[in-house]
Amino acid sequence: MPSYDYDLFVIGGGSGGVRAGRLIGAMGKKVALAEEYRMGGTCVIRGCVPKKLFVYASQFSEHFEAAAGYGWSVGETRFDWPTLVANKDREIARLEGLYRQGLDNSDVEIFDSRAVLVDDHTIEILKTGQRVTADQILIATGGHPNPHPALPGHELCISSNETFHLEQLPKAIIIEGGGYIAVEFANIFHGLGVDTTLIYRGKEILSRFDHDLRQLLHAAMVAKGIHVRCVEVIEEVKRQHDGRLGVRLYSGDELVADQVMLAIGRTPNTKSLGLDEAGVELDELGAIKVDEYSRSSKANIWAVGDVTNRVQLTPVAIHEAMCFIETAFKNNPTKPDHRQIATAVFSQPEIGTVGLTEEEAAKEYREIEVYRALFRPMRNTLSGAKDKMLTKLIVDAASRKVIGAHILGPDAGEMAQLLAIPIKAGCTKDDFDRTMAVHPTASEELVTMYKPSYRLVNGERIDG
Ligand SMILES: Cc1cc2nc3c(=O)[nH]c(=O)nc-3n(C[C@H](O)[C@H](O)[C@H](O)COP(=O)(O)OP(=O)(O)OC[C@H]3O[C@@H](n4cnc5c(N)ncnc54)[C@H](O)[C@@H]3O)c2cc1C
Numbered sequence: 001m002p003s004y005d006y007d008l009f010v011i012g013g014g015s016g017g018v019r020a021g022r023l024i025g026a027m028g029k030k031v032a033l034a035e036e037y038r039m040g041g042t043c044v045i046r047g048c049v050p051k052k053l054f055v056y057a058s059q060f061s062e063h064f065e066a067a068a069g070y071g072w073s074v075g076e077t078r079f080d081w082p083t084l085v086a087n088k089d090r091e092i093a094r095l096e097g098l099y100r101q102g103l104d105n106s107d108v109e110i111f112d113s114r115a116v117l118v119d120d121h122t123i124e125i126l127k128t129g130q131r132v133t134a135d136q137i138l139i140a141t142g143g144h145p146n147p148h149p150a151l152p153g154h155e156l157c158i159s160s161n162e163t164f165h166l167e168q169l170p171k172a173i174i175i176e177g178g179g180y181i182a183v184e185f186a187n188i189f190h191g192l193g194v195d196t197t198l199i200y201r202g203k204e205i206l207s208r209f210d211h212d213l214r215q216l217l218h219a220a221m222v223a224k225g226i227h228v229r230c231v232e233v234i235e236e237v238k239r240q241h242d243g244r245l246g247v248r249l250y251s252g253d254e255l256v257a258d259q260v261m262l263a264i265g266r267t268p269n270t271k272s273l274g275l276d277e278a279g280v281e282l283d284e285l286g287a288i289k290v291d292e293y294s295r296s297s298k299a300n301i302w303a304v305g306d307v308t309n310r311v312q313l314t315p316v317a318i319h320e321a322m323c324f325i326e327t328a329f330k331n332n333p334t335k336p337d338h339r340q341i342a343t344a345v346f347s348q349p350e351i352g353t354v355g356l357t358e359e360e361a362a363k364e365y366r367e368i369e370v371y372r373a374l375f376r377p378m379r380n381t382l383s384g385a386k387d388k389m390l391t392k393l394i395v396d397a398a399s400r401k402v403i404g405a406h407i408l409g410p411d412a413g414e415m416a417q418l419l420a421i422p423i424k425a426g427c428t429k430d431d432f433d434r435t436m437a438v439h440p441t442a443s444e445e446l447v448t449m450y451k452p453s454y455r456l457v458n459g460e461r462i463d464g
Contacts, residue, residue, distance in 0.1 A: 014041020017140030025106030034115030058191025066383030117274030153237030177263030344413030352416030
């Protein structure tokens with residue numbers, strides 16, 4: 001048996017890499033981990049966590065407005081962007097420290113450097129030029145925002161990365177993209193008082209989500225004052241004499257803004273990583289090709305998380321890492337399960353969703369029942385807020401199983417997390433009906449929609 005410096009070398013200190021490194025280190029294995037930027041990866045440093053803090057900040061403008069209906073007089077309000085950024089930075093630094101401490105506690109050796117593969121067992125630490133060897137290698141290098149090099153003026157644009165450190169809050173921003181990151185940032189900036197335009201090339205924002213969620217959120221965003229322009233593309237961005245950015249659209253319209261943000265997808269971090277030298281194959285989109293167990297084309301090299309471009313979410317990267325640990329270090333081959341992943345869009349109103357959309361279910365099942373309630377949540381009655389709430393369940397008529405749940409409204413993300421449990425467990429609509437409601441809540445609708453709003457048989461809608 002050849003001997004190696006480490007049992008496992010992890011490249012990338014994000015959601016997937018840190019989880020794998022920490023738990024395998026705690027098993028008494030010799031583990032090293034290299035991180036080229038900041039420990040915690042995208043989620044902690046420039047993704048989920050700082051974004052959610054910005055979401056909270058952006059919600060206060062609506063809270064202040066709503067307060068009047070409940071008898072409160074809120075005095076003059078003022079928002080200070082540098083304070084938000086500084087407080088967010090402090091929290092991120094705290095979390096980064098916890099990630100590092102977790103690795104230290106598990107005796108994982110940390111290299112604060114970029115690392116690349118030299119061959120299938122050798123890794124080079126670029127900062128020092130040191131070469132180390134490992135029996136098993138885990139690549140968890142994540143991804144980065146697509147910089148859209150084909151767009152004239154793309155170098156003037158920012159991505160989600162830069163939004164977290166803007167020196168000034170722009171007066172006007174144009175965001176290109178229709179995925180959850182674009183939509184969330186449109187809501188964040190609008191809530192902070194920025195004149196916000198969302199440009200999306202598709203017919204409707206948030207493709208792959210249930211059509212009701214897409215349309216209702218779009219309408220709610222427009223009603224709040226966000227300019228949403230679908231079937232539209234940015235063709236050129238130019239710096240004007242006054243320092244602002246001039247944007248020419250496909251339609252010929254010209255817009256002006258202080259910042260243009262591109263959120264048009266993320267590219268796996270596989271460039272200049274030595275993958276060729278190690279014999280690791282990529283797919284046509286540049287992601288690492290893995291089998292059902294997250295093993296690459298090289299038997300001792302594994303990959304989890306965004307670098308494999310399966311489902312780009314933190315809990316998915318962590319789940320894949322947990323399965324990798326079982327497979328590679330516990331002699332218990334375990335495949336990640338990518339079905340029924342609950343997810344949220346932290347828009348205003350929020351989206352929470354799990355399982356199949358109505359469209360997917362209609363294709364997959366002969367007959368489905370759709371239970372749908374669109375109503376004004378109680379909290380919006382006295383406040384006068386216009387936002388409606390949607391609760392929607394998709395049921396397979398033959399087995400009675402609930403196969404999809406879609407919510408738009410306050411705390412929808414929290415509800416999706418809880419709904420994921422009965423849906424994963426295969427509960428039926430009758431189980432839902434047998435469950436007593438919690439009253440008065442918005443989520444009680446989920447257990448009180450007794451009659452289907454409509455059915456789809458072989459994809460055809462039958463009302464009643
Ligand atoms: C703006 C934004 C908001 C998001 N919001 C959510 C959300 O609300 N919920 C959710 O579930 N997901 C969200 N995500 C997605 C989530 O952040 C990612 O899916 C998750 O971080 C992926 O984890 P990972 O371990 O694959 O990679 P990452 O967390 O990206 O970590 C990869 C790490 O590898 C490092 N690295 C790369 N190459 C090297 C190298 N050669 N040597 C050393 N280090 C290297 C990088 O610096 C990075 O720290 C969001 C993402 C973004 C961008």
